[in-house]
Amino acid sequence: MTSQTPIYEARNISKSYGSVDALVGVNLKIHAGEVVGLVGDNGAGKSTLVKCLSGAHQPTSGQMLLDGKEVEWKTPHEAIEAGIETLYQESGLAPDLSVSSNVFLGREELVKGPLGRLGFLAQKSMDKKAHEDLERVGIAVPASNRAVSQLSGGQRQAVAIGRAVSWASKIIILDEPTNHLGARQAGEVLNIIERVKSEGFGVIFISHTLPHVLQVTDRVAVLRLGRLVADKPTSEFNSETLLGTITGLIGE
Ligand SMILES: Nc1ncnc2c1ncn2[C@@H]1O[C@H](COP(=O)(O)OP(=O)(O)OP(=O)(O)O)[C@@H](O)[C@H]1O
Ligand SMILES: [Mg+2]
Structure with a gap:
């Protein structure tokens, strides 16, 4: 305390x-x-x-x-x-998306591109930030561009917690x-x-x-x-x- x-x-x-x-x-x-x-x-x-x-x-x-x-x-x-971040029992990770996409799910970083306000996802910067956020709390995930479906149950849970921590x-x-x-x-x-x-x-x-x-x-x-x-x-x-x-x- x-x-x-x-x-x-x-x-x-x-x-x-x-x-x-x-x-x-x-x-x-x-x-x-x-x-x-x-x-x-x-x-x-x-x-x-x-x-x-x-x-x-x-x-x-x-x-x-x-x-x-x-x-x-x-x-x-x-x-x-x-x-205030809440991790519900069903963490709602999307198995086919990468670790970093899961960390940013629903709050993807958009950058202004040639298509104007549509923008595109700042993938590199999201991968880097996801990696840093997970590392900060001691979550060792092989690579943040890896699909969540390739992770073990424990690693998935770690990503879900990392997602909450990161926000x-x-x-x-x-x-x-x-x-x-x-x-x-x-x-x-x-x-x-x-x-x-x-x-x-x-x-x-x-x-x-x-x-x-x-x-x-x-x-x-x-x-x-x-x-x-x-x-x-x-x-x-x-x-x-x-x-x-x-x-x-x-x-x-
Ligand atoms: N949406 C709802 N409508 C009606 N009753 C509800 C609703 N949600 C919870 N309850 C009732 O409220 C009480 C508390 O439920 P709650 O889900 O908060 O328990 P819990 O401590 O989380 O239990 P568990 O360990 O099983 O998850 C229970 O009697 C439950 O049936
Ligand atoms: Mg309950």
Whole structure:
């Protein structure tokens, strides 16, 4: 933790879908250079909170503060513009495109060409920037002009994280980034999270793999049936107490 004011804060957030109360009065703070684990059983409300924080859904009530100032996102684009990148479980990489094209997908650099305002993609500069951005967080991808379909699952996940890192300026939200990865590849993703943290980003890390959560986070927030039931430094949990808090065997 490197600063007092959280870079991002959810205050008393509730979200209802019809008669389903997915979130009830949830508070969460993320500081610069901090990795916050967000855990809970299936249906606990993790993705709903992510959707509120990333502008995909609007909370029914409550506030969100970025650098201490209240913000309201009408679209995910507004949250992205403000420096919040979200990596959803399905990362949406395009397998047939190159690494750098994936990093820049939807935000390709256009340069003015002979065709005037149509322009063309500044491929060389995108390859170079993608390579630099990935390298910065310790992502070793053979060549950024290689197609994503030729990469391993772990390398793909790394590119998806690299893409988020390359565009985020404040917060990176990772929903299950180590899912379906082998032990070594998951370890690589955890290393990347450490690097991203040391660059001063705030990170929200969602996972059902509790050893990963205990390894990489500074603090863990536990949701149960839409309510925050614990928010403590990771050092105060071990695998049994964390599991017990998630399942409710250990009370609030
Ligand atoms: N669009 C929606 N419409 C209606 N109910 C929803 C919607 N999205 C989520 N819910 C409900 O809100 C609750 C929280 O769901 P959410 O997806 O946030 O859980 P989660 O913690 O991400 O679970 P998982 O670990 O399975 O991904 C669940 O009861 C779910 O059925
Ligand atoms: Mg979810």
